[in-house]
Amino acid sequence: MSDISCRQISKGIAEGEAIVTHDPISFLGGVDPKTGIVIDKKHELYNQCITDKILIIPSGKGSTVGSYVIYQMAKNNTAPRAIICQVAEPIIAIGAIISKIPMVDNPDVDIINTISDNDNVIVDANNATITVN
Amino acid sequence: MELTKYEQDMYDGEYGEGKAECMEILTSLGKIYNAEKMIPITSAQVSGVSYKTIGDAGLDFVVDLGKKADVELETMLNPAGVDIENWQELGFSEEFTKKQIDIINGYESCGVMSTCTCTPYLIGNTPLINEHVAWSESSAVCYVNSVIGARTNREGGPSALLAAIVGRTPYYGNHILENRRANMIFDVDYDFKNEIDYGALGYFVGQIVNDKKPYFRLNDRVSRNNLKLLGAALASSGAVSLYHVENVTPEADYARCDESFDELEVVNIDESDIKETIQKLTTTDKLPDLVCLGCPHASISEIQEVAKLLRGRKLKGDLWICTSKAIKAISEQCGYLDIIEKAGGKIVSDTCMVVAPVEELDYEVIGVNSAKAANYVPNMANLDVVYDTVENLIDMISQ
Numbered sequence: 001m002s003d004i005s006c007r008q009i010s011k012g013i014a015e016g017e018a019i020v021t022h023d024p025i026s027f028l029g030g031v032d033p034k035t036g037i038v039i040d041k042k043h044e045l046y047n048q049c050i051t052d053k054i055l056i057i058p059s060g061k062g063s064t065v066g067s068y069v070i071y072q073m074a075k076n077n078t079a080p081r082a083i084i085c086q087v088a089e090p091i092i093a094i095g096a097i098i099s100k101i102p103m104v105d106n107p108d109v110d111i112i113n114t115i116s117d118n119d120n121v122i123v124d125a126n127n128a129t130i131t132v133n
Numbered sequence: 134m135e136l137t138k139y140e141q142d143m144y145d146g147e148y149g150e151g152k153a154e155c156m157e158i159l160t161s162l163g164k165i166y167n168a169e170k171m172i173p174i175t176s177a178q179v180s181g182v183s184y185k186t187i188g189d190a191g192l193d194f195v196v197d198l199g200k201k202a203d204v205e206l207e208t209m210l211n212p213a214g215v216d217i218e219n220w221q222e223l224g225f226s227e228e229f230t231k232k233q234i235d236i237i238n239g240y241e242s243c244g245v246m247s248t249c250t251c252t253p254y255l256i257g258n259t260p261l262i263n264e265h266v267a268w269s270e271s272s273a274v275c276y277v278n279s280v281i282g283a284r285t286n287r288e289g290g291p292s293a294l295l296a297a298i299v300g301r302t303p304y305y306g307n308h309i310l311e312n313r314r315a316n317m318i319f320d321v322d323y324d325f326k327n328e329i330d331y332g333a334l335g336y337f338v339g340q341i342v343n344d345k346k347p348y349f350r351l352n353d354r355v356s357r358n359n360l361k362l363l364g365a366a367l368a369s370s371g372a373v374s375l376y377h378v379e380n381v382t383p384e385a386d387y388a389r390c391d392e393s394f395d396e397l398e399v400v401n402i403d404e405s406d407i408k409e410t411i412q413k414l415t416t417t418d419k420l421p422d423l424v425c426l427g428c429p430h431a432s433i434s435e436i437q438e439v440a441k442l443l444r445g446r447k448l449k450g451d452l453w454i455c456t457s458k459a460i461k462a463i464s465e466q467c468g469y470l471d472i473i474e475k476a477g478g479k480i481v482s483d484t485c486m487v488v489a490p491v492e493e494l495d496y497e498v499i500g501v502n503s504a505k506a507a508n509y510v511p512n513m514a515n516l517d518v519v520y521d522t523v524e525n526l527i528d529m530i531s532q
Contacts, residue, residue: 009161033190064180064269064289065187072190088165094291097158098194105165 012102026062036078060092070095151202163303177297181290183214183488199242250457267296275364315348332504335366366504417517421500427455428503450530452478
């Protein structure tokens, strides 16, 4: 078990299984808000479901409408439980906050190569820490 | 980030849940951009209005926010997906229109004006130089920064709305005077002849500069209508939010007042760059079956020009001139609408060819005089484009 310090972007605490990608993600056109499945064929997570996971990504990209897609996922109960970005950008940050999904960025380690798929991860945005079990 | 007492109180929820949520989001954005404080704004313009672009997700968000928050200042919307008054006549579906009306009603319940235009500066939402604003439509951002000299970043749809609700935005980027200096120079040795030359210049330069701040030296002065087309093109092929034109735009003197200006990279542009860009923007040899003007939304003087061209003529193809409700009303009062309609054309309000579902309307080739529209229409609506001047386009669809 190790603690990683980070920066709070969206308040809250969540625990779950990690899903990790090296590709930045666009929620508009990249993720189906009805199912939580990644539908962008060029994406490393293509065909995988991010619902209820701790989503670990380098960053977001694409249209600002992506924020609303995250909001719709939260309403459909298909959203990830928490989001960890290496570097946050506005689209995912706004999406996470309006959807009340805990989100942190700027971890003090190379998070994408530190955490593996299915690791149990606790994101405590309020105290700006990530715990890996 | 340092907050004033009022900002902290809003953040802590003393002014309600809606404002608290907006402050949480805006301070997080400020953190991402290393803003040291918030800055009060005087005007907002919100994109993300068309049901085609924001879908049910955006509709939900706007309706929910409308229940708990109101904007504090003059806020207008970007174009919607249909002409709310004439959707049936233009062939848009009832289902789409209903969703579109729900979105606009949601914004209205936040206190946003329900006029939908990408040129709010033509209908009274016109800030003064050095005022801080939060605008999001890319061509309007480019105009308000460059031609008016007010200060905004390229906001996302949600962030402009949230800024309007709390009356401030994070202080970074274009809000800081030093960041408004030019960082690439374009010497253009060409005598511009018409509007598509300016769009082509913008399209060509946008690809080179991406989000830098270009400084133009041109042979002649430029009209406001052509500055509108130039900026829209710069903001669509690149991500330009601010440009300067020597002896024309208000901050051009400031843009070059630093010693480092003389060391900037200089790019020379000549006739061949402009002509090649114009050719590249047309995707077909066929003639247009729809001519769509008004990207960005037409000004009253642009509509007057079209009316002059149409007097006593009869069109065989369709003609839409996209503009705001306000400019359409003035066109009617001046008699231009009557001339245009007698020729068989239409003035379409509150929407445009970029955000409307034009792919559903059985057109194959759209004629445009806007490089921005020529850039987006093939991808967004999967149609062919002819890029030419108003005069030539109208000849192409005349009997």
